[in-house]
């Protein structure tokens with residue numbers, strides 16, 4: 372049930388410098404009037420989003436596909452990738468000071484075993500801290516802490532989620548936009564993507580593509596530690612830098628996060644809540660991360676095939692009829708992405724495949740209210756700022772896909788299109804503002 376990636380080496384492609392601002396952001400205010408934040412984090416208001424992002428959910432199936440453009444992102448302000456960020460930076464200290472610590476349970480900071488997994492020996496079997504790693508607990512024991520999202524309520528729903536992206540160039544031909552193109556070409560499938568901040572700054576164009584394609588972007592920390600082993604200020608730093616990277620690169624501020632390895636307790640939940648995020652777990656785990664592949668393990672792919680076969684069979688034979696699911700998959704390496712693509716078409720035939728926020732009726736997964744996602748309660752939303760200048764900016768690329776006709780058709784549309792309800796969709800531009808010198812940098816855990 373618990374999964375632990377022992378080590379990952381990230382060879383990051385990075386780009387040089389430009390920064391500028393566009394994106395409509397809500398007016399920031401204080402952190403919170405309760406444990407769950409009620410307003411956009413004021414401590415992100417100084418982060419200026421890169422130009423070139425879509426400003427609303429795409430209201431057409433013509434989403435961009437194909438090769439990514441380079442993005443000119445200044446990396447100098449960021450901590451090293453794939454390492455614990457410093458806790459004494461002014462940014463992290465500002466967040467720390469904005470949190471009302473009397474609302475954060477005083478649960479112990481766990482120690483880590485040699486392999487980085489949290490040490491559960493000696494933990495009270497009554498599970499006073501709702502520690503998922505120890506018990507699978509998702510309903511907090513402490514008052515004021517928000518419960519985790521665990522599954523889609525409706526039987527037959529498959530909440531599609533991929534962790535650890537965006538998959539950087541070390542994924543070879545399986546690096547993004549491989550999976551994003553595949554999703555676009557398969558019924559314009561949307562997914563929820565739980566991003567590692569270190570990967571977002573290493574593959575910024577992929578993150579921008581994901582937003583333009585209509586996926587839901589959530590936080591998966593900066594460097595992927597077991598969060599219950601992190602001190603309060605370390606938890607803040609991990610979440611802050613992931614939020615910072617996502618906001619600068621894509622212009623949005625997620626209200627959702629997933630703890631690496633599912634390792635969360637009420638202390639960590641409460642901090643994430645005050646930083647504006649709901650905890651999203653899963654109820655079905657492919658264990659795909661443990662297959663042989665770059666940075667993977669040794670689980671036979673046939674075992675993962677068996678999970679998918681079993682889930683499909685249980686749905687078909689009527690035994691899986693209590694509720695829907697949220698499934699854990701990864702865009703981690705060649706093995707996980709190829710496995711995801713192998714099974715998606717069959718899953719789509721058996722289940723209604725949706726990003727988890729759709730089945731949960733969460734139409735605004737970000738603090739920026741100009742993004743309104745389809746939900747079961749409101750399948751065809753109108754963007755809050757549909758008539759504003761928000762629709763004039765270009766997406767990250769205009770290059771048609773290499774490959775199938777469907778991809779080319781999707782990538783080649785050249786100007787804004789209009790839907791039946793009059794909402795202008797994103798427009799594609801060949802004069803992509805971002806530029807263009809790629810440098811290689813290597814980060815090591």
Ligand SMILES: *[C@@H]1O[C@H](CO)[C@@H](O)[C@H](O)[C@H]1NC(C)=O
Pocket residue numbers: 395396397398739740741755756759
């Ligand atoms: C619409 O855009 C304006 C200007 O960017 C912004 O001030 C306002 O908050 C936005 N309204 C909504 C509902 O997003």
Ligand SMILES: *[C@@H]1O[C@H](CO)[C@@H](O)[C@H](O)[C@H]1NC(C)=O
Pocket residue numbers: 471473474
């Ligand atoms: C922090 O939370 C406590 C408990 O709800 C509350 O009494 C106190 O006023 C809050 N402090 C601030 C500065 O908001």
Ligand SMILES: *[C@@H]1O[C@H](CO)[C@@H](O)[C@H](O)[C@H]1NC(C)=O
Pocket residue numbers: 482483484485490491492493
């Ligand atoms: C694990 O926790 C137990 C009980 O708190 C402690 O005695 C032991 O030293 C810990 N192990 C490590 C590796 O920290």
Ligand SMILES: *[C@@H]1O[C@H](CO)[C@@H](O)[C@H](O)[C@H]1NC(C)=O
Pocket residue numbers: 680681682684685686688689690
């Ligand atoms: C339905 O399929 C599941 C998964 O393969 C299996 O465990 C279960 O025994 C099947 N039940 C029936 C009634 O066929």
Ligand SMILES: *[C@@H]1O[C@H](CO)[C@@H](O)[C@H](O)[C@H]1NC(C)=O
Pocket residue numbers: 663664665705706709
């Ligand atoms: C993934 O890459 C490894 C080598 O890095 C290779 O052994 C393996 O066959 C690849 N798997 C897939 C599914 O492409």
Ligand SMILES: *[C@@H]1O[C@H](CO)[C@@H](O)[C@H](O)[C@H]1NC(C)=O
Pocket residue numbers: 524730731732747748
């Ligand atoms: C979402 O909205 C639909 C339609 O109104 C409703 O049937 C469903 O129960 C809602 N689901 C949740 C999780 O609120």
Ligand SMILES: *[C@H]1O[C@H](CO)[C@@H](O)[C@H](O)[C@H]1NC(C)=O
Pocket residue numbers: 387388389390443806807808
């Ligand atoms: C990136 O942006 C910086 C700052 O705007 C600029 O000085 C630099 O020339 C840009 N680099 C490229 C390759 O366009």
